[in-house]
Amino acid sequence: LLIRGAGLYYARDSFFYNTTLDRYERGVQQLSGRLWVRALPIEGLRIDAGIEGTKEDLPGQALTPASMGKKRITTSNVLGYNDRERTRYVADVLLERLEWFDVQSLTGFIQSKGTVFQDFDNNPATDSETLQTLPAKQLTQEIRVLSKQEESPLTWLFGFNYFYDRASGGQDNVIDLGGGAILEQVVGIDGGIDTYAAFFEATYEFLDSLELTASLRYSHERKFADISSVADIGGAPFAPQTYGYVETDTYEKFNPGGSIAYHFTQDLMAYFRATTSYKSGGFNVRPVPDPS
Numbered sequence: 001l002l003i004r005g006a007g008l009y010y011a012r013d014s015f016f017y018n019t020t021l022d023r024y025e026r027g028v029q030q031l032s033g034r035l036w037v038r039a040l041p042i043e044g045l046r047i048d049a050g051i052e053g054t055k056e057d058l059p060g061q062a063l064t065p066a067s068m069g070k071k072r073i074t075t076s077n078v079l080g081y082n083d084r085e086r087t088r089y090v091a092d093v094l095l096e097r098l099e100w101f102d103v104q105s106l107t108g109f110i111q112s113k114g115t116v117f118q119d120f121d122n123n124p125a126t127d128s129e130t131l132q133t134l135p136a137k138q139l140t141q142e143i144r145v146l147s148k149q150e151e152s153p154l155t156w157l158f159g160f161n162y163f164y165d166r167a168s169g170g171q172d173n174v175i176d177l178g179g180g181a182i183l184e185q186v187v188g189i190d191g192g193i194d195t196y197a198a199f200f201e202a203t204y205e206f207l208d209s210l211e212l213t214a215s216l217r218y219s220h221e222r223k224f225a226d227i228s229s230v231a232d233i234g235g236a237p238f239a240p241q242t243y244g245y246v247e248t249d250t251y252e253k254f255n256p257g258g259s260i261a262y263h264f265t266q267d268l269m270a271y272f273r274a275t276t277s278y279k280s281g282g283f284n285v286r287p288v289p290d291p292s
Contacts, residue, residue: 001040007033014059026081029057044097050090058082086112104144112136128176134169134189156202163195177233185231195221208263215257215275224248225283251280 010030034052041047059082091107116132144159173185201215228244257275264270 002038004036005034026059028059031055042097044095046092046094046096048090048092051088053087054085056082056084058084081115081117083115084112085114086110101148102146104146106140106142106144108138108140110136110138128174130171130173132169132171134167136167137165139164153205154202156200158200159198161195161197161199163193163197165193167191182234183231184234185229188226188228190226191224193221193223195219211259211261211263211271213259213261213273217255217257219251219253219255219278221251221280222248223251223280223282245283247283249281249283251278253278 008030011027013027032052032054034050036050037048039047039049087110089107089109091105093105095103113135114133117129119129140161140163142159142161144157146157147155149155168190170189171185171187173183173187175183177183197217197219199215199217201213203211203213205211224247226244226246255276255278257273259271259273259275261269261271
């Protein structure tokens with residue numbers, strides 16, 4: 001059993017001096033840690049697992065410096081914060097006890113959350129602020145079946161992969177328009193990806209110096225996006241405005257590949273590889289008027 005751990009705390013003051021508010025902007029703080037474990041419970045079974053987390057406390061906006069000698073300044077009157085948290089779990093399990101092949105499982109999971117608050121006029125007494133939240137999750141699971149690393153000239157592997165991605169959150173906006181009119185807007189965001197894939201690769205060695213490799217991957221991907229917006233202006237003769245956007249699409253692709261490699265010596269090798277890949281499309285999730 002082997003255990004390793006590490007941690008980090010980082011803090012600094014802001015580089016920017018706000019001439020409008022006569023103060024330095026919000027600084028940066030970061031706290032992160034990592035724990036990794038390797039276990040060999042029985043012969044032919046290896047388990048690696050780890051967890052790491054990060055928490056960041058950042059300024060509420062991206063600051064653009066103005067040049068004034070060596071001092072970086074900003075004149076914004078927006079106050080707020082930007083908090084981000086992320087936790088990642090990983091596991092790698094390798095089983096080498098079977099006679100004809102080995103089996104490997106690779107698992108990863110990430111959970112994150114971001115919160116952004118901005119007070120546009122630096123005045124808690126008036127309603128001009130926005131709050132954004134965006135939690136997200138990702139999961140990937142891959143199973144591999146591998147040939148034994150023996151003296152055979154043929155080595156191969158095949159496997160399956162699943163990828164899951166979800167993000168859902170929203171944004172609440174309250175803006176004082178003056179004259180007793182207040183704009184209130186609630187935006188909802190939801191989207192995700194589901195990907196299923198199968199892959200195969202084989203390599204054959206000729207005369208201990210020449211290797212030929214062929215590979216094939218099939219991917220099936222589904223994406224969806226859902227955004228909605230409801231806006232109302234209190235104290236003004238306007239009816240609430242509702243907008244929405246919902247879209248789903250799927251993508252499928254076969255991706256072949258191959259390579260040839262030649263070993264001149266034990267320390268010198270040259271190869272040529274040709275392969276294909278693809279990137280699926282996406283959506284411009286802009287709200288449009290609800291036809292109903």
